Amino acid sequence: MDSERGVGVEELARAVGARPRNLATLLRYLAMLGAVTEGRDGFRLTESGALLRAGAPGSMRALALMYGGPFYESFAGLVHTVRTGQVAFDHLFGENHFDHFARDPQLAELFDQSMAAGSAMFDPVPAHPALTAAAEAPGGATVVDVAGGNGELLGRILAAHPSLNGVLLERPHAVEAARRRLEETGLGTRCAFVAGDFADMPAGGDVYVLSRILHDWDDERCREILRHCARAMPDHADLLVVERVLPCDGSVSLATAWDLHMMCNVGGRERHAAHYGRLFADAGLALVGRSPLPLDGNVLHVRKARSASA
Numbered sequence: 001m002d003s004e005r006g007v008g009v010e011e012l013a014r015a016v017g018a019r020p021r022n023l024a025t026l027l028r029y030l031a032m033l034g035a036v037t038e039g040r041d042g043f044r045l046t047e048s049g050a051l052l053r054a055g056a057p058g059s060m061r062a063l064a065l066m067y068g069g070p071f072y073e074s075f076a077g078l079v080h081t082v083r084t085g086q087v088a089f090d091h092l093f094g095e096n097h098f099d100h101f102a103r104d105p106q107l108a109e110l111f112d113q114s115m116a117a118g119s120a121m122f123d124p125v126p127a128h129p130a131l132t133a134a135a136e137a138p139g140g141a142t143v144v145d146v147a148g149g150n151g152e153l154l155g156r157i158l159a160a161h162p163s164l165n166g167v168l169l170e171r172p173h174a175v176e177a178a179r180r181r182l183e184e185t186g187l188g189t190r191c192a193f194v195a196g197d198f199a200d201m202p203a204g205g206d207v208y209v210l211s212r213i214l215h216d217w218d219d220e221r222c223r224e225i226l227r228h229c230a231r232a233m234p235d236h237a238d239l240l241v242v243e244r245v246l247p248c249d250g251s252v253s254l255a256t257a258w259d260l261h262m263m264c265n266v267g268g269r270e271r272h273a274a275h276y277g278r279l280f281a282d283a284g285l286a287l288v289g290r291s292p293l294p295l296d297g298n299v300l301h302v303r304k305a306r307s308a309s310a
Helices: 009-016 020-033 061-067 070-075 078-084 088-093 097-102 105-117 129-135 152-160 172-184 219-232 254-265 273-282
Strands: 036-039 042-045 141-146 164-170 191-195 207-211 238-244 285-293 297-304
Touching (some): 009 020, 009 042, 061 070, 078 088, 078 254, 088 254, 129 141, 129 164, 129 238, 141 219, 152 164, 152 172, 152 207, 172 191, 219 285, 273 297
Parallel strands (some): 164 191
């Protein structure tokens, strides 16, 4: 199915190996959701539905496969999580989210692609004042992307600021994917790649980035990660934490939905700004600014607390 011509139910059913009557029921539902539209020549994708195609600009296919696959199965265990506190993903799959994906290269790649599919949140990040200031520093500066996935965000930062160099820290199976991605875009020569865990935090960077990392973990693990950052950061360095922040007034926010998702699938959580502030303080850091991002995201600007750097 595409957005150029309509396709009849019988033809679609043959193509996907489905029963025509049952497929027609599904297509009517998808039409109601706005993913397809029906005309005289059959069904065709809408502008929104086209985002489910591989290779389409802004494709959400990987995200849909992830949430319609492992995460969908995990949400079947939501009641178990609410009643027992045990992570539903662990309960259903017998191991945690990260270990399960790391053992399956195809699933690991799909997860990285799904994370990149939500990259609209990153659009304003390269223009953050901390990165602009680093780019203007004499002699250049280095950005350390901690657990930077496939390099989507770091690539955007390096492309926006030719004077910056990058370091990407990731698990061994993921760091090679990031290396390939950044080399394909011509940015690999300006980036070093470190295979390791948070304890292997590269020291001496000018700007550190933690993008959608802290919400994966409980408070104690977050403090540990932030302490690794604080030890690696020179006194002048900035830390940019990209997360969704829970609203204090109960207003509608994607952060509230993701809070449920993180609880069910990884045992993490979204947090209020004040909660993050306490975690930063426990690690000898201080929240000095906050700026909004698309999709209810935020950049939390963090520096070493004065007492910690004195």
